[in-house]
Amino acid sequence: MKAETHRFTWEGIEIELTYLPRAHGGTIAHLEVRSVNPERAPLPITETGYRSHFHAVGTVEASEGALVEQVTAWLDEAAKSLRWQAYLVESRQLCLF
Numbered sequence: 001m002k003a004e005t006h007r008f009t010w011e012g013i014e015i016e017l018t019y020l021p022r023a024h025g026g027t028i029a030h031l032e033v034r035s036v037n038p039e040r041a042p043l044p045i046t047e048t049g050y051r052s053h054f055h056a057v058g059t060v061e062a063s064e065g066a067l068v069e070q071v072t073a074w075l076d077e078a079a080k081s082l083r084w085q086a087y088l089v090e091s092r093q094l095c096l097f
Contacts, residue, residue, distance in 0.1 A: 001026075008068050010075050013041045019067055022057055029057050033071060042087065044078035 006017040014037035023030040033051040035041040040049035063070055078084060 004067065006068050007036070008072070010043075010072060011079075013038065013043065015043070015071075017067060017071055019060065021061070023054075026057065028054050029059060030054050031060070031067075031071075044075055044081060044084040 001020065001022045004017075004019045004021075006019070008015055008017075013035050016034050016036045018032040018034075020030045022028075031053045033043070033045065033053070035043055035049035042049060043051070045051050060067055060070060065073070
């Protein structure tokens with residue numbers, strides 16, 4: 001089965017999703033999330049701008065909404081974390097040293 005590729009913008013960061021509904025001989029599904037503009041920008045689900053996520057076949061298809069909607073909800077939920085909120089505050093501060 002061919003990989004699906006989707007691009008969307010979340011909070012000013014362009015994100016690319018690559019989704020294989022049946023990877024590794026059809027035994028598991030694989031989702032890659034990467035920030036592409038700015039390249040490698042941190043996201044609330046990854047400090048490096050890249051996340052590889054394996055899950056059971058059919059998980060995405062059984063959930064509500066399209067893939068982009070599901071990943072957006074994942075990002076929105078993770079963005080509520082204290083760690084991400086601290087990162088946002090810190091990234092807005094000017095560093096003098």
